[in-house]
Amino acid sequence: MRSIGYREAVTIPLEVTLEGPGPAHLAGVAEIGVCDEICMPVRLPFAVDLPEGGRRDPRIAAALADRPLTAEEARAQATCTALSDGAGLDLRLRVAMPPLGRDEAVVIESADPGLWLSEPVARREGGALIARAEAAARDGGPVAIDRAGLRITVLAEGRAVEIRGCGAG
Incomplete structure (x- = not known):
């Protein structure tokens, strides 16, 4: 059996385009599988205020550069x-x-x-x-x-x- 996944931490890049200027708030729920001996579905709620001006987080830029x-x-x-x-x-x-x-x-x-x-x-x-x-x-x-x-x-x-x-x- 082969398992494909991540250890420790994973950055999942998400590009957001706003309709107009100004601050924005992004909220939702990510559904993922967390595995050790067995895999369990996990719901992770998130909420973040996006920086005005679209500054990029270096972790996101690195994840985008490392994409398939x-x-x-x-x-x-x-x-x-x-x-x-x-x-x-x-x-x-x-x-x-x-x-x-x-x-x-x-x-x-x-x-x-x-x-x-x-x-x-x-x-x-x-x-x-x-x-x-x-x-x-x-x-x-x-x-x-x-x-x-x-x-x-x-x-x-x-x-x-x-x-x-x-x-x-």
């Missing part, structure tokens, strides 16, 4: 197919992109909370990263995959590429 590359920035293009295997779907993904480094890993997430995706098995074939994962409905019903709603993240050597959606392959 987009598909365009990484010159990556993803295609995928989903074939029925009787109980669910066999998702096959091809990401054409230059290697990020040794031991590339792939994470596939769906925008559909009712869809379960297994941990992908990935290998490099020349200029493409090939990955396979199983997909099933969490309620045991029929399975459908919205290719546009997939988020594919490729990780290697402290670098990441995030690809939104995949074309028909």
